[in-house]
Amino acid sequence: MINISPKKHSHERSNSCGGTHHATGGCKSNCRAILNHTRTKLIDKKEFLDKAELREIYELPENKTGELLQLAHDVRLAWCGNTVEIEGIISAKTGACKEDCNFCSQSAKHPSAILPTKFLSNEELLEAASSSKDFGATEFCIVLAETGPSEKTMQRLEEVVPFLKEQTGLNINVSAGILTESQAVRLKQAGVHRYNHNLETSKSFFGNVVTTHSYDQRYDTCKVVKSSGMQLCSGLLFGLGELPLQRIEALIELQSLRPNEVPINFLNPRPGTPLEKQPLVEPIEALKLIAIARLALPNVILRYAGGREITLKHLQSAGMTAGINGLIVGNYLTTLGRSPKEDLDMLEELNMPIGSLSSLF
Numbered sequence: 601m602i603n604i605s606p607k608k609h610s611h612e613r614s615n616s617c618g619g620t621h622h623a624t625g626g627c628k629s630n631c632r633a634i635l636n637h638t639r640t641k642l643i644d645k646k647e648f649l650d651k652a653e654l655r656e657i658y659e660l661p662e663n664k665t666g667e668l669l670q671l672a673h674d675v676r677l678a679w680c681g682n683t684v685e686i687e688g689i690i691s692a693k694t695g696a697c698k699e700d701c702n703f704c705s706q707s708a709k710h711p712s713a714i715l716p717t718k719f720l721s722n723e724e725l726l727e728a729a730s731s732s733k734d735f736g737a738t739e740f741c742i743v744l745a746e747t748g749p750s751e752k753t754m755q756r757l758e759e760v761v762p763f764l765k766e767q768t769g770l771n772i773n774v775s776a777g778i779l780t781e782s783q784a785v786r787l788k789q790a791g792v793h794r795y796n797h798n799l800e801t802s803k804s805f806f807g808n809v810v811t812t813h814s815y816d817q818r819y820d821t822c823k824v825v826k827s828s829g830m831q832l833c834s835g836l837l838f839g840l841g842e843l844p845l846q847r848i849e850a851l852i853e854l855q856s857l858r859p860n861e862v863p864i865n866f867l868n869p870r871p872g873t874p875l876e877k878q879p880l881v882e883p884i885e886a887l888k889l890i891a892i893a894r895l896a897l898p899n900v901i902l903r904y905a906g907g908r909e910i911t912l913k914h915l916q917s918a919g920m921t922a923g924i925n926g927l928i929v930g931n932y933l934t935t936l937g938r939s940p941k942e943d944l945d946m947l948e949e950l951n952m953p954i955g956s957l958s959s960l961f
């Protein structure tokens with residue numbers, strides 16, 4: 601277990617939600633009861649936590665963070681085992697997006713340095729997929745900066761997904777924005793294994809960061825993905841300025857969609873975006889968020905995604921023992937990730953085998 605000492609030593613210390621816990625025997629027994637109840641419900645009974653239970657555990661005082669992380673790790677092992685799934689990712693069509701997501705340097709609405717590109721060729725995509733496979737990836741995700749796929753994009757995807765699948769044997773995933781029901785069915789028929797569409801944040805905060813489309817459009821896309829038979833990948837981005845309770849809200853909203861994979865992103869403020877001066881999530885808070893996400897979503901592939909290097913720095917392996925069981929190797933969409941070798945070395949040190957987790961579902 602990681603030893604995390606509380607920063608404050610006052611008799612009464614603030615918690616992350618702005619409430620208070622008394623450093624008395626009463627708190628001690630209450631904290632113990634909360635941790636025991638969570639363990640029993642998730643590990644012994646294999647039941648999901650509700651919003652009130654999740655909030656209660658998120659509000660535990662800082663001196664319980666080590667136990668919280670350990671519990672999240674135990675929950676991950678009980679539901680998913682110790683295998684880690686690796687995914688390669690490529691931005692197949694970058695920039696010039698018509699949406700105005702405040703955190704994204706691919707939006708044409710912000711003065712960003714990202715140069716738009718056309719849809720990459722089959723050969724370029726094959727090269728990236730093959731290289732991911734060499735690093736142990738079982739999944740490869742094609743990401744497009746679009747509101748939703750145009751007919752031209754749909755036809756390209758219907759051509760390239762079977763091609764990559766046949767050439768590499770990898771599961772091919774797609775992230776191309778808002779989908780209609782018939783588009784979801786077509787992508788399923790083309791062989792798309794998992795479709796990514798992030799909720800990003802809670803419904804109550806969403807309007808603060810995106811105005812060109814609604815939270816409901818995102819939520820509905822996740823629903824059509826599920827009903828098409830594709831696996832659903834839907835993630836969150838922490839550190840946008842959301843309140844602690846809105847993080848719990850977002851996790852509960854995600855839980856209602858029963859996703860298969862949940863990428864966890866931390867804001868890496870990009871120059872030229874409205875959030876360029878937003879402070880980073882504190883490393884210990886980031887670990888706590890990973891643990892809370894695992895407790896909210898015990899059965900998912902909880903994948904480290906963007907912002908982990910800048911946020912967690914030397915604590916990245918601590919996330920792997922706080923609930924994470926998926927990695928994206930190599931470069932992210934608009935920022936550079938650390939080298940695949942560093943990640944593979946980390947997994948070896950942790951004695952965590954690499955493999956597909958699709959069979960969990």
Ligand code: SF4
Pocket residue numbers: 697698699700701704705706707744745746747777
């Ligand atoms: S997050 Fe996606 S939809 Fe939003 S601006 Fe970026 S590429 Fe476009």
